Amino acid sequence: MKPWIETAPFINSYVGQTESTNLLLNSWCNEKTVAQFTTVVAGFQTAGRGQRGNKWESDEGMNLLFSTVLYPIFLAVKQQFLLSQIISLAVKEVLDSFSEGFSIKWPNDIYHCDKKIAGILIENDLSGNTISRTIVGTGLNINQEAFHSDAPNPISLRQITGTVHDRKDILQAVMLRLMEYYNQLSNGETEEISSRYLASLYRSRGMHTYTDASGEFQAEIFTVSPEGYLWLKDDKGALRKYAFKEVQYIL
Structure with a gap:
């Protein structure tokens, strides 16, 4: 498979259709050595998954459906929520460049006002007291014009801005932001990460x-x-x- 973004600072592969990018990337990691930040992007998922078995709706070729592998062996198991924080911050902060009103609905959904634009599924493999491997799956609604499932409140970036967006550019921006945060995390700079996360929370103020x-x-x-x-x-x-x-x- 050819890289989806030719000049990406991370290894990326595009598949037209797969059951789930998390499942596909996990199988690759079980079969061979896969470099950190390797990212699988799909045009369509036949069984896209959200948290706790929920399904993720996406029309073919309209949105960003991708999974990335990390090896945060420097993190203790009790610190695994920091991964959720940096991933959700990376997505939210890239979206901030397009419009106001984005926030992180605890633990890691991304909202625009009261509507959901992105969901994140994090699957960790543990080795003793540390995290040996993390696969992060992200569904980010980019260009979908209408939603057809019974999901209560989906929204896309196109619906917010009225503009068609380049999915490759947005993926590139998210990955670069994630890499920056991951470097902070590996250097033990956790206080700023947690304070940014708290400040970015949906309903962070008021009753x-x-x-x-x-x-x-x-x-x-x-x-x-x-x-x-x-x-x-x-x-x-x-x-x-x-x-x-x-x-x-x-x-």
Whole structure:
């Protein structure tokens, strides 16, 4: 397969169709030595996956569907949420160059106002107390004009800006930003990463409606812990701690 971007500072391969770029890249890594930042881009996925088995809708050739491999052996398992932070920041900050209103919906969805433009699936392989391999799958809606699934709130960059965008240029920009953040991470510069992540969160200010196993409530984001737990402070002043999928945003 030929590189999708001829002058990319990372190894990239384009496939017209695959079941899932994460599955494809994982199989490559299991069969041979694959260099860090190797990226697989697909025109269409027959079984694109999101978090917890959710499906990702994308018309053929309209959006960015790609997976990248990292080898963050310098990171302890308890620090794995930092990977989620740098990846979501890289995508969000590239989108910021096109329009205002982008944010990161905890843990790593990318939103424009109250609509979802990107989803990220991170799969880690562990070796003892460290992370031996990470495969990051990203679905980023670029040029799709309409969505047909029952997903509640998708949006594309074209719908936001009214313009058709070059997917290759956007991928290049995301990867360059990710490489910068990954270098910071490998140098132990984690405080700036975490502070940027917190500042970029969807609903980072004010009281909003959430729901958990006990029902709906009003709360504001208090913090996100280094392990990735979301801490909310409700309207009675009580702190509530949540793992992924234990609380839902009422949009």
